[in-house]
Amino acid sequence: MEVCRALEQGDKEEERILSDISSSLKLFERKRSNLIPLLQMIQKRHGYIPPMGMVLLAQHLDLSPSHVYGVATFYNQFRFNPPGKHPIKVCLGTACHVKGGEIILENFERKLGIKAGETTRDREFSLDRVACVGCCALAPVAIVNDKVEGHMTPSKVEGIILSLEIEKEKKKREADKDDTE
Amino acid sequence: MDKNANIVNLIVDGKEIKASEGANLLRVCLDNEIYVPNLCYLKEMEHPPASCRLCFVAIEGYPQPVTSCTEVVREGMVVMTDTPEVRRLQKSAFELLLSVRRISFCKTCIANKRCGLQKIARFLGVKLRVAHLNRIDVDREVDHTHPYLDYDPDKCVLCERCIFVCGNINKTPMLSLAHRGLNTSVTFFESAAILENSCKGCGACVEICPVGALTLKSHNKVTG
Amino acid sequence: MTPNDNRSSIEKEYASLREEAKLRLKRLRETGQPNIYIGMATCGRAAGAIETKEAFEESLFKRDIQARIIPVGCMGHCYAEPLVLIEQSGFPTICYHQVTPGKARILVQNFLEGGDPCLEYVLGAMQPNDMLPCVTDFPRFGMEKRVVMEHCGLIDPDDICQYIARGGYAALVKALKMQPEEIIAQIKTSGLRGRGGAGFPTWKKWTIAREANSDRKIVICNADEGDPGAYMDRTILESNPHQVLEGLAICALAVGAEQGIFYIRAEYPLAVEKINNAIKAAREKHLLGPNILGSGFSLEISLFQGSGAFVCGEETALIKSIQGERGMPQVRPPFPALKGVWEFPTVINNVKTLASIPPIIRKGANWYAKIGTEKSSGTAIFSVVGDVVHPGLVEIPMGTTLRELIYDVCGGIPGRKKFKAVQIGGPSGGCLSEQFLDWPIDFDSLSEAGAMMGSGGMVVMNDESCMVEVARYFLDFTQKESCGKCTFCRIGTKHLLDILEAITKGEGTERDLELLQILSEDVKAGSLCGLGKTAPNPVLTTLRFFREEYEAHVFEKRCPAVMCRSLIAYYIDLDKCARGCDACMGSCPVDAIFTTKDRKKSIDQSKCVKCGECVSACPPEYDAVRKVSPPDRIPPEIVPQMEG
CATH class of the missing domain: 3.30.70.20 (Alpha-Beta Plaits)
Structure with a gap:
């Protein structure tokens, strides 16, 4: 039963996203050079690009869907599965690498139980490796919820995840309290 | 040869050749029965992708071998297709292509005996099993999603010929390259239902594939 | 109407802009309030500049002190972030380093209220004075020569008036009164070479596009900075976007283009924001848009965000991505300057190249040509990171030696460790050993040494860095960023990476060392584009200068730097x-x-x-x-x- 409900919700969610995509596509001129800006627009609004979104995009720009898919999969920026609530990106640029960026990534992987490029089951966290974010003097660097965390250490990894989890607990407790009130 | 173009004289492997000025050097060689290994070139292409990196030749005055598909003939050009430098690059590129494939494919492959790779292997005197390179296992599944075609990414050499011919027949090609780097492959990306309407199953892409990576479903069923 | 017909009107319009800008800044100073400049570029923010700014605001409010907080860009002194400048009457402008929120509160209390400039936090004064040592007394400031980054970290990037008041857009005005050929001749005399890495003479590119027969031409600023370890383009765009914009406008004027595109990585959101603001502000002042300053010359500039593919820094791949295609490099010719975006003649210049243009036009080509060396004029900007005391962005005259740069400007290797190697030019560059420390830094010396200017990433490594691992790291990068089009780069780099990985794990053989060399040479000779052609450089240079380290891994299963985790x-x-x-x-x-x-x-x-x-x-x-x-x-x- 629960699985069914989750699927239903998933479908509804995707339907909502697709209708949003088709209405926002109308605001853009139908020219081929808009392909990447449009993919960026979808990525920005929804955090990922659903397959049907690419078909809609192809129709809008009069391209074959395979072309859109080919372009989207070429660039690192685009994701094809929904991101976690707290996106975590670990920089593996030169300086971060020298200062042990891999170890930071490994610690996140171990703590969250997922590999880079994946999202935790509860969709709370997603983990990605990124090329240099340009904060080399602060290496190693991770980006948590779009905030740059410099001079990362394994213990800091633990601290970050713990604080996010505590925050979640707190919110949940507040919500529960509101409910009971 | 184009009747209206100026004629230029060039020498390839000691042989004097006349060709239209500005003609593609690889084409001129092939037309004059001088074989230069190639996989991604088609004579209809205005801008060949130059991606297979096999058609190297040495041209007098050039510091190192260049791909012949990206050169045009000039008056007085002296070309050699068989120098040690040329062969080294050709063999190297060819062995790299082989190093991502399984040789066990050949026996059951539709392209067996007429495969572009087998032909080049014979020509260069290279064994299909590359001893000094470890096999790179990209390991991707055969794409069965197309109503008429099957695509085997592990056989594909990414010559883009299929995309080119499909684009020539249909305004926008129904095939495209997808992903990047070592994971690059050809994609249909569409549900079978839509493809059934758009793709007429003309088989031009299957015909042009030099290595049997694209096959007709009907054929696969017959041979099991 | 040619640009020359209305010299006086251009002058007049600019003069009034300049007056207005100066007046505004003068009024700011006259109020007698202290000005607090906080470095708020990405790196400053990462070091906590936002928290520092909040602490200043809160503290000023609590103590009821009137002061202006001006967010500025980055001076490039990453080791000292967050960096704060305070302008207070009766004092020289003082530069404070590592200003934490706590220090910010103390500065407000003790300096702004109490008149004590808190010497313990001072990095130096910005002008010579008889009170405090001046920053230029330190080699990190004094040995630099700032041309491109002259105003970076000193002005508010969102306030066009601050740039204009310091002479900004005067070069565009000067160029508007020149013939396009004259502009190109000036660039030729200056000796400026493209700062994107290869060092192609800028004037040649411009001439090809100028002479191309087309009714539409396009100029592009290439800010697709993707080299791991290089971030100078981002810093320049975040700190002084107008100088780049002005350079792009002059380039458009010289080649006869009316359309400009900023191609910026989407990973640089702050730079995107600053450039957008700058374009808007310049348009409002008639420095962009239709009929610039009444000259008859029009230029529209749009922004295109790169989607995260390193290879798109390559010109033909960049063009493909603007056209909505996969960013795969194409065979040249045709060259972009003849047939670029949508087949129109297109000039693509790097951020640093374009930012060098306004000073050249304003101060004269000969002035610029005198900086640096004969064949590499001007300055070089490096982002020096890794094992140095003062990492950050440095702008030095070409011809400075590596030793001067690493030991004098950047303070040497920390912790009494020994210098081992310097990696120059990112994934396309090479690792140079101690024997090159006295080589001058310029385009030709670096390529002769087997490295490359590249986009200017420089990683200094001490003896705890393993050279095999460094080569593996860069190959891992290029292999992942390979577009997949041509055989050598797609498959060859993967083999190189696999071999290097085996060696770092202690599984390499003598045969592997040989194969590594041969395959590197083949990939270099056989690849289609610059990415593949230069990808083996880190392997080739480390094999050449640090062969004994490879051998230790292979024959003794030992990592001399004690770094490779399997060993x-x-x-x-x-x-x-x-x-x-x-x-x-x-x-x-x-x-x-x-x-x-x-x-x-x-x-x-x-x-x-x-x-x-x-x-x-x-x-x-x-x-x-x-x-x-x-x-x-x-x-x-x-x-x-x-x-x-």
């Missing part, structure tokens, strides 16, 4: 370990450390992931954790026993 082990020196101290145990992420019979600590090698966290956790007075390579070098008496 090292940590153990705890029982003579030094203190009873009852649990520091290392708490730090271990995998619980590999246990207490021995005599209440000391030991590492379970089967659990250890070799993260090195215990090394930093162990109190310095004990300093008991050791690292060895190969792993079997752990002294036999250290075979530990669990607590009874």
Whole structure:
């Protein structure tokens, strides 16, 4: 039963996203050079690009869907599965690498139980490796919820995840309290 | 040869050749029965992708071998297709292509005996099993999603010929390259239902594939 | 109407802009309020500049002090972030380093209120004075020559008036009164070469496009800075976008283009924001848009965000991505300057190249040509990171030696460690050893040494860095960023990477070393584009200058730098370990450390992931954790026993 409900919700969610995509596509001129800006627009609004979104995009720009898919999969920026609530990106640029960026990534992987490029089951966290974010003097660097965390250490990894989890607990407790009130 | 173009004289492997000025050097060689290994070139292409990196030749005055598909003939050009430098690059590129494939494919492959790779292997005197390179296992599944075609990414050499011919027949090609780097492959990306309407199953892409990576479903069923 | 017909009207319009800008800034100063400039570029923010700014605001409010906080860009002194400048009457402008919120509160209380400039936080004064040492007395400032980054970190990037008041857009005005050929001649005299890496003469590119027969031409600013370790383009765009914009406008004027595109990585959101603001502000002042300053010359500039493909820094791939295609490099010719975006003649210049244009036009080509060396004029900007005391962005005259740059400007190697190598030019560059320290930095010397100017990334490494691992790292990068089009780059780099990986794991053979060399040469000679052609450089240079390190990995299964994780082990020196101290145990992420019979600590090698966290956790007075390579070098008496 629960699985069914989750699927239903998933479908509804995707339907909502697709209708949003088709209405926002109308605001853009139908020219081929808009392909990447449009993919960026979808990525920005929804955090990922659903397959049907690419078909809609192809129709809008009069391209074959395979072309859109080919372009989207070429660039690192685009994701094809929904991101976690707290996106975590670990920089593996030169300086971060020298200062042990891999170890930071490994610690996140171990703590969250997922590999880079994946999202935790509860969709709370997603983990990605990124090329240099340009904060080399602060290496190693991770980006948590779009905030740059410099001079990362394994213990800091633990601290970050713990604080996010505590925050979640707190919110949940507040919500529960509101409910009971 | 184009009747209206100026004629230029060039020498390839000691042989004097006349060709239209500005003609593609690889084409001129092939037309004059001088074989230069190639996989991604088609004579209809205005801008060949130059991606297979096999058609190297040495041209007098050039510091190192260049791909012949990206050169045009000039008056007085002296070309050699068989120098040690040329062969080294050709063999190297060819062995790299082989190093991502399984040789066990050949026996059951539709392209067996007429495969572009087998032909080049014979020509260069290279064994299909590359001893000094470890096999790179990209390991991707055969794409069965197309109503008429099957695509085997592990056989594909990414010559883009299929995309080119499909684009020539249909305004926008129904095939495209997808992903990047070592994971690059050809994609249909569409549900079978839509493809059934758009793709007429003309088989031009299957015909042009030099290595049997694209096959007709009907054929696969017959041979099991 | 040609631009020349209305010289006086252009002058007049600009003069009034300049007056207005100066007046505005003068009024700001006249109020007698102190000005607080806070470095708020990405790196400053990462170091906590936002918190620092909040602390200033809060503290000023609490003490009821009137002061202006002006967010500025970055001066490039990353080691000193967050960086704050305070302008207070009766004092020279003072530069403070590492201003934490706590220091910010103290500065407000003691300096702004109490009149004590807090000498302990001072980096230096910005002008010579008789009160404080001046920053230019320090080599990190004094040896630099700022042309491109002259105003970076000193002006508010969102306030066009600050740039104009310092002479900004005067070069565009000057160029509007020149013939396009004259502009190009000036660039030729200056000797400016493209700062994107290859060093192609800028004037040549411009001439090809100028002479191309087309009714539409396009100029592009290439800010697709993707080299790991290089971030100068981002800093320039975030700190002084108008100088780049002005350079792009002059370029458009010279080649006859009316359309400009900023191509910026989407990973640089702040730079995107600053450029958008700058374009808007310049349009409002008639410095962009239709009929610029009444000259008859029009230029529309749009912004295109790169989607994260390193290869798109390559011109033909960049063009493909603007056209909505996969960013795969194309065979040249045709060159973009003849047939570029949508087949129109297109000039693509790097951020630093374009930012060099306004000073050249304003101060004269000869002035610029005198900076640097004969064949490489001007300045070079490097982002120096890794093992140096003062990392950050440095702008130095070409011809400065590596030794001067590393030891004098950047303060040398910290912690009494030894210099080992410097990696120049990112993934396309090479690793140079000590023997090159006295070589001058310019385009030709660096390529002769086997490295490359590249986009200016420089990583300094001490003797704890493994050169095989460094080569592996860069190959891992290029292999992942290979577009997949041509055989050599797609498959060849993967083989190179696999071999390097095997060597760092101690699984390499003598045969592998040979294959590495041959394959590197083939990939270099056979690849289609610049990415593939230069990808083997890190391997080739390390093989050449650090061969003994490769051999140690292969023949002795030993990593001389004690870095490669498969070839090292940590153990705890029982003579030094203190009873009852649990520091290392708490730090271990995998619980590999246990207490021995005599209440000391030991590492379970089967659990250890070799993260090195215990090394930093162990109190310095004990300093008991050791690292060895190969792993079997752990002294036999250290075979530990669990607590009874």
